[in-house]
Amino acid sequence: METEKYSHKEIEKKWQELWEKEGIFQAKNEYDKPKFYALVEFPYPSGQGLHVGHPRSYTALDIVARKKRMQGYNVLYPMGWDAFGLPTENYAIKNKIHPRIVTQKNIARFKSQLKSLGISFDWSREIDTTDPEYYRWTQWIFLQMFKKGLAYKSEATVNWCTSCKCVLANEEVVSGVCERCGSEVIHKVKSQWMLGITKYAQRLIDDLKKVDYPERVKTQQINWIGRSSGAEIDFATSTGENLRIYTTCPNTIYGVTYLVISPEHPFIKCHKNEIKNIEDIDKYKLEANKKSDFQRTEVNKNKTGIKIEGIFAVNPVSDKEIPIFVSDYVLMSYGTGAIMAVPAHDERDKEFAKKYKLPIVNVIDENDNMVNSDILDGLKSAEAKEKMIKLLEIKGKGRAKVNYKLRDWVFSRQRYWGEPIPIVHCKKCGYVPIPESELPLNLPEIENFESLGGGDSPLENIESWVNTKCPKCGGPAKRETDTMPQWAGSSWYFLRYADPKNKENIASDKSIRYWMPVDWYNGGMEHTTLHLLYSRFWYKFLYDIGIAPDVEPYKKRTSHGMILGENNEKMSKSRGNIINPDDIVDEYGADTMRIYEMFIGDFEKPAPWNTSSIKGSRRFIERYFGLRNIIDDSKKMSAKLETSLHKTIKKVSEDIENIKFNTAIASLMALINEIYDQGFITTEYLRIFTLLINPFAPHVSEEIWQRCKLGAKFASSAQWPKYDEEKCRNSEIEIALQVNGKFRGKINCSAGLSEKEVLELAKTNSSFSKFIEGKEIIKIIYVPNRLLNAVVK
RNA sequence: GCCGGUGUGGCGGAAUGGCAGACGCGACGGACUCAAAAUCCGUUGUUGGUGACAACGUGUGGGUUCAAGUCCCACCACCGGUACCA
Numbered sequence: 001m002e003t004e005k006y007s008h009k010e011i012e013k014k015w016q017e018l019w020e021k022e023g024i025f026q027a028k029n030e031y032d033k034p035k036f037y038a039l040v041e042f043p044y045p046s047g048q049g050l051h052v053g054h055p056r057s058y059t060a061l062d063i064v065a066r067k068k069r070m071q072g073y074n075v076l077y078p079m080g081w082d083a084f085g086l087p088t089e090n091y092a093i094k095n096k097i098h099p100r101i102v103t104q105k106n107i108a109r110f111k112s113q114l115k116s117l118g119i120s121f122d123w124s125r126e127i128d129t130t131d132p133e134y135y136r137w138t139q140w141i142f143l144q145m146f147k148k149g150l151a152y153k154s155e156a157t158v159n160w161c162t163s164c165k166c167v168l169a170n171e172e173v174v175s176g177v178c179e180r181c182g183s184e185v186i187h188k189v190k191s192q193w194m195l196g197i198t199k200y201a202q203r204l205i206d207d208l209k210k211v212d213y214p215e216r217v218k219t220q221q222i223n224w225i226g227r228s229s230g231a232e233i234d235f236a237t238s239t240g241e242n243l244r245i246y247t248t249c250p251n252t253i254y255g256v257t258y259l260v261i262s263p264e265h266p267f268i269k270c271h272k273n274e275i276k277n278i279e280d281i282d283k284y285k286l287e288a289n290k291k292s293d294f295q296r297t298e299v300n301k302n303k304t305g306i307k308i309e310g311i312f313a314v315n316p317v318s319d320k321e322i323p324i325f326v327s328d329y330v331l332m333s334y335g336t337g338a339i340m341a342v343p344a345h346d347e348r349d350k351e352f353a354k355k356y357k358l359p360i361v362n363v364i365d366e367n368d369n370m371v372n373s374d375i376l377d378g379l380k381s382a383e384a385k386e387k388m389i390k391l392l393e394i395k396g397k398g399r400a401k402v403n404y405k406l407r408d409w410v411f412s413r414q415r416y417w418g419e420p421i422p423i424v425h426c427k428k429c430g431y432v433p434i435p436e437s438e439l440p441l442n443l444p445e446i447e448n449f450e451s452l453g454g455g456d457s458p459l460e461n462i463e464s465w466v467n468t469k470c471p472k473c474g475g476p477a478k479r480e481t482d483t484m485p486q487w488a489g490s491s492w493y494f495l496r497y498a499d500p501k502n503k504e505n506i507a508s509d510k511s512i513r514y515w516m517p518v519d520w521y522n523g524g525m526e527h528t529t530l531h532l533l534y535s536r537f538w539y540k541f542l543y544d545i546g547i548a549p550d551v552e553p554y555k556k557r558t559s560h561g562m563i564l565g566e567n568n569e570k571m572s573k574s575r576g577n578i579i580n581p582d583d584i585v586d587e588y589g590a591d592t593m594r595i596y597e598m599f600i601g602d603f604e605k606p607a608p609w610n611t612s613s614i615k616g617s618r619r620f621i622e623r624y625f626g627l628r629n630i631i632d633d634s635k636k637m638s639a640k641l642e643t644s645l646h647k648t649i650k651k652v653s654e655d656i657e658n659i660k661f662n663t664a665i666a667s668l669m670a671l672i673n674e675i676y677d678q679g680f681i682t683t684e685y686l687r688i689f690t691l692l693i694n695p696f697a698p699h700v701s702e703e704i705w706q707r708c709k710l711g712a713k714f715a716s717s718a719q720w721p722k723y724d725e726e727k728c729r730n731s732e733i734e735i736a737l738q739v740n741g742k743f744r745g746k747i748n749c750s751a752g753l754s755e756k757e758v759l760e761l762a763k764t765n766s767s768f769s770k771f772i773e774g775k776e777i778i779k780i781i782y783v784p785n786r787l788l789n790a791v792v793k
Numbered sequence: 794g795c796c797g798g799u800g801u802g803g804c805g806g807a808a809u810g811g812c813a814g815a816c817g818c819g820a821c822g823g824a825c826u827c828a829a830a831a832u833c834c835g836u837u838g839u840u841g842g843u844g845a846c847a848a849c850g851u852g853u854g855g856g857u858u859c860a861a862g863u864c865c866c867a868c869c870a871c872c873g874g875u876a877c878c879a
Binding site: 215216219220222223224226228230245246247248249260303327328329330331333334335338339340341342346347348349351403404405525526528529599600601602605606607608610612613614615616617619620622662663665666667668669670673734735736737738740741742743745746767778779780781783786787789790791 | 794795796797798799804805806807808811812815816817818819832846858859860872873874875877878879
């Protein structure tokens, strides 16, 4: 008998090398085979190295990918690097190293960490968003958007850090202050490149019907896009110019007692000569602009405003004269920047009206019927809304209008470590795209990566790069010095994996049509309204220009829960609860780490890390490794074990598809317990068990596969086992007995008995019969092979 | 405020309306050992009882049902997202 200890280090190294040498996980360009494209979000190679959260996602889809391969699919499971970004740039600034060097170092570390986990990535298709051969296509897509008018430059309000003196992305503003230095963030108007994602708003909502995403992901996207349908209504004013407002409740128009416009509304400037209190209004506007995000949310409920003196508006249906106010509770960036206030039926308007003693007119009663509304009286509010829109349209004073909360995507960053925007500005020709033949537009080499004080990109310093010729007229022109945001490269990367070395196209047409869409994409919830939305938008655009074969990039999306620290809080340096995956792999092995992370709880829910629980996963692997010592082919596996085996094959197969990795492992543990209870295992059963455990613990199962000569070269390349539905049923079963719904014992019997036969048997059971003795049986409920309930009086 | 999610032993967590607590951790008892670790065997929801057994038990309060962790109604707590979006 072998007594050799299980040595994870030797075994795991051996198989990782063999797999790599034989290239067994490389996807084949055999376009007649059934394909399966499994994808996980490629990481940002940070200086901290891999987090224990990464392997949760990667192992899960590794299990799926490995099983699909064993089921005969041509599987693509690629990995790459989303490597542009702020932390690397900050590190580079601080340590005066080129970000490229930092990135390369981080990638090397990540890669070796991932390899030590035995994930079956196809490393031959590795991509890196900072590679000019990659980002030339990011730039190329941008140019196509520019040509279609989807990329445009415009003045936009951006976040401005008062201490760093530079622009911040929305995600860099944490509760109103700068993420880097904690200083105040204010709004500033700046000329920015924008992407017209709002043109795709409706499609981004509608096409969610076509994909298999978790409901919470769909609703979060729908809420973020924020569709509302109402009407635009033109209110005449005493200036002669109309004020156009937006409302979702045009039916409440008889309840309008004033209008409110945003402080930035151009109406103020246009009519400054007619406004008697223009100085006060300008002062108010200045105050409003000075407010930081933080202050704005703080004073959220305490509304301020000022009446415009000397000008009034006229209600287009009642012809009543009403005042106009300026208030920062109305945003210039939504709708028309002007509203009609209905204080009776809007909380914010009500608060404002109370503060400024404005009249409140009720127009909808408690039964949802219109009142005080002339021709609308008596109608339900929904009917009234329809009727009012029609009426306004006939009068030419309003029209139905749909609005979205979604804004166009601010696409400029004043930073070095990003894709250069391939546009030049010519005084004569305006914004001119550089010719596609000049792509990639490489990032120039510079010494100082720090942003300039004025909020301009550090590229602004490189005069030799900035000053160029206009591709159109040949005259002097300047290059765009802003770069693209972190989210650019990840918006299309899944396409590049189809054909990562292609020099002529983002990928060959054939490869795209074969591999797309991604069959299963797993990633974090935090990307729901960022990367996931952005990439759906880009893919739709690529569909529109004939590159993508369909409108949605991902057929199925799942989302893993976060792995929390042992104290149930988010892992972070400051909380001191970080677990380094290297330590776990070193001490327990990759197979144990994989099993542990899959067994930790429901994959889709957050779960706290617990180092002492890892032992259970390690024990399970060792028990599996020990099976080789109890092989006995002279005996036959019991009938009970045969049933258990088939049930387990079924359970594991289905659980993997249903993202229930924890219960799949539990059922394997239960099976191995049963095998040890029996005291031996046959080679055939060990073979099947090895195949079932292989996607979860690939190294140790390859080792057993080889040592016990269970089949050809690799377990990972063998056929996934099939189960027999017939054999999943026990012939001997247990039936629960109840009296009046209360459990009173159980009987063992053969399967398939009739109600009468079971009842007779039940009566011989003393604890059951005790409770029906002397009582009248009113009803018997019999669930075949499961339960018998006697209702007695 | 609005949207989404979650509440089950000491802990992580299982349960197509049908034996609540699978599987694992921990704990307790035992075997092996000079001893410890490892391993193996057993016990482990709470309360009462020597015991067989009984009662109670899935956030709270109601309801539907022969039967509810699961379905319905009302609420409470926590977590995530979002926020003056008219």
